Amino acid sequence: MQVLLASTSPARLMLLRQAGIEPLTMSPAVDEEAVIAETEAREGRILPPDEHVLLLARRKAADVAARVPAERPGFDGIVIGGDSMFELDGIVHGKPYTPEAATARWRDMRGRTGVLHSGHSVFRVAPGAEPVEAHAVAEAAVTFAADVDDAEIAAYVASGEPLHVAGAFTVDSLGGAFIERVEGDPSTVVGMSLSTVRRLVRELGVAWTDLWNLTA
Numbered sequence: 041m042q043v044l045l046a047s048t049s050p051a052r053l054m055l056l057r058q059a060g061i062e063p064l065t066m067s068p069a070v071d072e073e074a075v076i077a078e079t080e081a082r083e084g085r086i087l088p089p090d091e092h093v094l095l096l097a098r099r100k101a102a103d104v105a106a107r108v109p110a111e112r113p114g115f116d117g118i119v120i121g122g123d124s125m126f127e128l129d130g131i132v133h134g135k136p137y138t139p140e141a142a143t144a145r146w147r148d149m150r151g152r153t154g155v156l157h158s159g160h161s162v163f164r165v166a167p168g169a170e171p172v173e174a175h176a177v178a179e180a181a182v183t184f185a186a187d188v189d190d191a192e193i194a195a196y197v198a199s200g201e202p203l204h205v206a207g208a209f210t211v212d213s214l215g216g217a218f219i220e221r222v223e224g225d226p227s228t229v230v231g232m233s234l235s236t237v238r239r240l241v242r243e244l245g246v247a248w249t250d251l252w253n254l255t256a
Contacts, residue, residue, distance in 0.1 A: 042117030126207025180224030
């Protein structure tokens, strides 16, 4: 059973590898900002975080699932798409991109708890059959240490790690030392809830263990 990750995220790739899966990868051709803007304009409202990440996860996975027959003939397996956002006090934070934004974010987050929302979409794709999808949102609460000082923040930001990750932090690398507690599936904070993906795969009639293709 093949696995195709509809993402170029190193964190999601690492998670699957740690779970015994070496996936194929394809980058989804989705204009995320345009998708959200068009949906919010059509519905006349701002999407809450859970709907936001699920919409983008589904669009990414659907785009790749539709392209698979032409780009990878004979593919028989599952396509996984995801999206994540961090919420603190009702304000949603994506990737900070700049050192200034990351520094401000960390000064605001220390000693507080926010929620990481992660959308998941899984498609079962087989030759000659219409793709079938299952989807879900996972959430995990993250509490940051209150004693993170400005020098530590400056050093962390200078490492470059927080600039291109949702919420400006990681739990599995340099940022992990500044996080005191995670409530929920820890892999959600890394970028994809493995327990959620397993459940979705099973909904599509595929055994999770059938996806293992790496040996210790």
